[in-house]
Amino acid sequence: MSKTLALFSAQHLPQVEEHMFSFVKHYADEATLQTAMSYSLEAGGKRIRPLLVLATLDLLQVPITAAHYQVAGALEMIHTYSLIHDDLPAMDNDDLRRGKPTNHKVFGEGMAILAGDALLTESFHMVAQVALPAEVKVVILEQLALQSGSAGMIGGQVGDIEAENQQINLEHLASIHRRKTGALIKFAIDSAAIMAQANQAVSQHLHHYAEQFGIAFQIKDDILDVIGDEAVIGKKVGSDETLNKSTYTSLLGLDDAAKKLSEHIESGLASLEAITVLMPAADTSLLVELINKLR
Amino acid sequence: MSKTLALFSAQHLPQVEEHMFSFVKHYADEATLQTAMSYSLEAGGKRIRPLLVLATLDLLQVPITAAHYQVAGALEMIHTYSLIHDDLPAMDNDDLRRGKPTNHKVFGEGMAILAGDALLTESFHMVAQVALPAEVKVVILEQLALQSGSAGMIGGQVGDIEAENQQINLEHLASIHRRKTGALIKFAIDSAAIMAQANQAVSQHLHHYAEQFGIAFQIKDDILDVIGDEAVIGKKVGSDETLNKSTYTSLLGLDDAAKKLSEHIESGLASLEAITVLMPAADTSLLVELINKLR
Numbered sequence: 198m199s200k201t202l203a204l205f206s207a208q209h210l211p212q213v214e215e216h217m218f219s220f221v222k223h224y225a226d227e228a229t230l231q232t233a234m235s236y237s238l239e240a241g242g243k244r245i246r247p248l249l250v251l252a253t254l255d256l257l258q259v260p261i262t263a264a265h266y267q268v269a270g271a272l273e274m275i276h277t278y279s280l281i282h283d284d285l286p287a288m289d290n291d292d293l294r295r296g297k298p299t300n301h302k303v304f305g306e307g308m309a310i311l312a313g314d315a316l317l318t319e320s321f322h323m324v325a326q327v328a329l330p331a332e333v334k335v336v337i338l339e340q341l342a343l344q345s346g347s348a349g350m351i352g353g354q355v356g357d358i359e360a361e362n363q364q365i366n367l368e369h370l371a372s373i374h375r376r377k378t379g380a381l382i383k384f385a386i387d388s389a390a391i392m393a394q395a396n397q398a399v400s401q402h403l404h405h406y407a408e409q410f411g412i413a414f415q416i417k418d419d420i421l422d423v424i425g426d427e428a429v430i431g432k433k434v435g436s437d438e439t440l441n442k443s444t445y446t447s448l449l450g451l452d453d454a455a456k457k458l459s460e461h462i463e464s465g466l467a468s469l470e471a472i473t474v475l476m477p478a479a480d481t482s483l484l485v486e487l488i489n490k491l492r
Numbered sequence: 493m494s495k496t497l498a499l500f501s502a503q504h505l506p507q508v509e510e511h512m513f514s515f516v517k518h519y520a521d522e523a524t525l526q527t528a529m530s531y532s533l534e535a536g537g538k539r540i541r542p543l544l545v546l547a548t549l550d551l552l553q554v555p556i557t558a559a560h561y562q563v564a565g566a567l568e569m570i571h572t573y574s575l576i577h578d579d580l581p582a583m584d585n586d587d588l589r590r591g592k593p594t595n596h597k598v599f600g601e602g603m604a605i606l607a608g609d610a611l612l613t614e615s616f617h618m619v620a621q622v623a624l625p626a627e628v629k630v631v632i633l634e635q636l637a638l639q640s641g642s643a644g645m646i647g648g649q650v651g652d653i654e655a656e657n658q659q660i661n662l663e664h665l666a667s668i669h670r671r672k673t674g675a676l677i678k679f680a681i682d683s684a685a686i687m688a689q690a691n692q693a694v695s696q697h698l699h700h701y702a703e704q705f706g707i708a709f710q711i712k713d714d715i716l717d718v719i720g721d722e723a724v725i726g727k728k729v730g731s732d733e734t735l736n737k738s739t740y741t742s743l744l745g746l747d748d749a750a751k752k753l754s755e756h757i758e759s760g761l762a763s764l765e766a767i768t769v770l771m772p773a774a775d776t777s778l779l780v781e782l783i784n785k786l787r
Contacts, residue, residue, distance in 0.1 A: 225642035227650040234642070282609060287601030306582030310605060311650055314577060315642040317609065321616045322637030331626035338633055342617030347520035347529070347610040355522040355606055 200255070202486040206248060209261060213247045214238075216263070217270040220323050225315065233304040233312035234319075237277050240295045245487070246272045246385045249410070252483035253389035253403060256472070264327040268337060268388055271320040275345045276381055278316035281309050283354065289436070317345075329392065337388050344380040353377025357442070365443045371412065378418070379411030386410075399475055402468040409465030410488055416458040417491045419444040423451060462488050495550070497781040501543060504556060508542045509533075511558070512565040515618050520610065528599040528607035529614075532572050535590045540782070541567045541680045544705070547778035548684035548698060551767070559622040563632060563683055566615040570640045571676055573611035576604050578649065584731070612640075624687065632683050639675040648672025657736045662743055666707065673713070674706030681705075694770055697763040704760035705783055711753040712786045714739040718746060757783050 217238050225231035247269035254265055284291040284299040285306060291299050301309035324338050343349055353376025360373060386407035390400040422437045423446050437444045445454040465488045469481040512533050520526035542564035549560055579586040579594040580601060586594050596604035619633050638644055648671025655668060681702035685695040717732045718741050732739045740749040760783045764776040 221642070224638075225647065227642070227647050227654065229654060230642055230647060230650040278609075282605055285602075285605065287605060307580075307653060308650070310577055310580065310582060311646055311653075314573075314609075314612065315646045317612060318637050318641035318646065321633060322641055325630055325634035325637060331630045335620055335626045335629050335633075338616060338630075339620035342613050342620060343519075346613035346617055347516070347522070347525055351606055351610045351613065352520065352522050352525060355525040355603070358602060358606075359522065359524060 200480065200482055202248070202252075202483055202490075205252065205255070205483055206244070209251050209266070210244050210247065212263075212266045213244065213251075213270045213273065216266045216323070217274055220267075220270070220319060221316075224319055224322065229304070229308060230312060230315060233300060233308050234316055236303060237281050237294075237300050237312065238274065238316070240277075240297050242295050244273060245414075246276055246381055248487060249382060249385035249407075249484075250389045252487060253386050254393055255483055256479050256481055257389065257393035257395050257399070258479065259389075259393045262328075264329050265389075265392060267323050267327045268392065269385075271323045271341065272381060272385055272388070274316045274320040274323070275341070275350075278313040278320070279345075279350060279354070281313040281316070285309060288354075288358070289440070291436070333391065336391055340384055340387060340391070344384040349376050349380035350378075353380065360443060362441045363443070367448055370443055370445065370448060374415040375408075375411065378415050379408065382411040382414065383407045396475075399472055402471045402475075406465045406468040406484065406488070409461045409468070410491075413458055413461040413465065413488065413491045416445045416454055416461070419446045420451065420454055420458065422446075458491065462491060495775065495777055497543070497547075497778055497785075500547065500550070500778055501539070504546050504561070505539050505542065507558075507561045508539065508546075508565045508568065511561045511618070512569060515562075515565070515614060516611075519614060519617065524599070524603060525607060525610060528595060528603050529611055531598060532576050532589075532595050532607065533569065533611075535572075535592050537590050539568060540709075541571055541676055543782060544677060544680035544702075544779075545684045547782060548681050549688055550778055551774050551776055552684065552688035552690050552694070553774065554684075554688040557623075559624050560684075560687060562618050562622045563687065564680075566618045566636065567676060567680055567683070569611045569615040569618070570636070570645075573608040573615070574640075574645060574649070576608040576611070580604060583653070584735070586731070628686065631686055635679055635682060635686070639679040644671050644675035645673075648675065652737070655738060658738070660738045665738055665740065665743060669710040670703075670706065673710050674703065677706040677709065678702045691770075694767055697767045697770075701760045701763040701779065701783070704756045704763070705786075708753055708756040708760065708783065708786045711740045711749055711756070714741045715746065715749055715753065717741075753786065757786060 218235060221231060221234045225234055250269040250272060251261055254261055280294060281300045283289050284294055285301055292302055300312060321338060324334060324341060353373050356373040357377055386403050390403050422434055425434045449457060466485060469484055473479055473481060513530060516526060516529045520529055545564040546556055549556055575589060576595045578584050579589055580596055587597055595607060616633060619629060619636060648668050651668040652672055681698050685698050717729055720729050744752060764779055768774055768776060
């Protein structure tokens with residue numbers, strides 16, 4: 198019987214959150230720092246990255262343990278720090294995030310910078326402590342740093358800033374987003390494949406799914422920035438146009454962007470199909486549902 | 493024959509720097525990001541933390557390898573990121589660092605925040621890649637995150653900000669600096685002891701030396717902020733008073749601060765003496781010279 202994402206999320210996400218919150222509570226001894234870190238972690242969001250970690254483990258028929266929740270939580274902590282720093286006045290200068298005032302609006306810029314730094318640091322700290330063999334932890338830590346660092350997420354963010362007020366082509370745009378949003382999504386799925394010791398063929402199909410998911414995710418984000426409802430998505434719409442950013446919608450138009458979105462979703466689904474040929478007992482329904490939510 | 497620090501630095505520091513620069517160059521694919529990261533790494537400073545790592549390995553009679561340079565370099569990268577973020581307008585708002593314009597003065601605030609984030613992330617990345625057994629790497633990564641994170645350096649920085657414009661006592665001040673500056677110094681020496689697999693008694697004496705070094709280092713910094721020469725120390729003097737910060741000199745007066753500085757240096761030297769009892773062949777001269785430089 199195939200699982201539903203809602204049930205799976207309800208079963209597992211509270212434990213991911215519990216691990217993040219208790220780690221921060223344990224190590225952040227300054228009250229203001231702890232409050233600032235927790236504020237953004239608690240702001241929620243869809244927790245897509247942890248869900249991708251856990252849904253991939255589920256597909257690979259691995260019983261989910263505390264170590265998996267912690268790796269999933271560490272990834273969400275990296276994502277959260279990146280949002281805090283991106284929202285700063287010196288970057289995107291956003292006042293609202295997930296329908297709540299951004300971190301610096303509540304705690305001030307200095308504390309928001311430090312809360313972001315601390316979430317980034319504690320993310321590595323948490324992974325270094327999980328109950329997994331040292332060899333596996335080192336590979337995961339290396340991947341986490343690679344995908345969130347200057348060749349990954351941060352590089353993409355810099356590329357994004359550099360491209361403001363510039364006409365860039367589709368290839369350049371894809372290169373920015375492959376790093377800015379794609380890298381952490383790749384980590385989500387690759388880290389699960391590493392922890393599950395998935396065979397190479399399956400890992401490659403999963404990796405392809407992750408790439409398609411990453412691009413689809415970004416196109417959807419660009420579309421929502423044009424036609425989304427501020428109340429539903431919890432942030433300002435039209436900000437790409439305000440910042441004069443090239444996006445999939447500005448380069449392709451809304452219709453072709455939607456078509457491209459569809460194509461990447463289909464390509465991701467095809468990878469999951471290929472996995473079921475290799476692993477007939479695998480239940481792909483969670484990853485199917487996750488990517489279909491981007492439609 | 494005892495070594496001199498000048499000779500030892502000339503022999504080893506260029507290799508620490510080479511590892512930092514080439515790692516950044518390899519992974520920072522965006523030109524501006526690479527330039528901003530390298531700018532602050534190249535600004536130099538005394539490289540005290542890498543020297544403490546390498547001098548401790550030397551005392552423990554371990555031949556120094558690329559892995560040691562990389563761990564020492566990773567520590568310097570964390571230190572450098574912390575300076576970039578501390579100098580930001582939202583924090584200490586400094587225009588000069590080591591006699592050069594601060595990172596955000598050259599590259600803008602957004603890029604300075606990202607360059608700091610990237611140095612922090614690549615520091616973990618570099619350690620995850622060094623040629624040491626996985627078990628050792630995990631311990632070092634865990635310690636690096638602990639000492640630079642919310643229970644270590646970042647916690648101390650938050651404590652420092654919170655104490656501005658407040659009268660705090662000596663114990664509170666010590667607790668701030670044990671984390672703000674002491675934690676990375678502890679990491680320098682503890683990581684060397686871990687890599688050298690030093691026995692417990694020796695490690696404890698080294699740890700005591702590190703603690704004394706950390707306090708002495710901060711007292712010296714506070715004294716220089718009152719009586720230092722801007723041209724020599726490469727940053728503004730009197731900034732503690734401007735920010736209305738409690739310091740060792742403001743709490744104790746200049747004379748008693750100098751006396752306290754002496755006491756901690758003597759206590760650190762006593763730990764080194766104790767090590768020579770346990771390891772008669774150990775050459776402590778580099779760590780002796782390093783702590784004596786704080787006089």
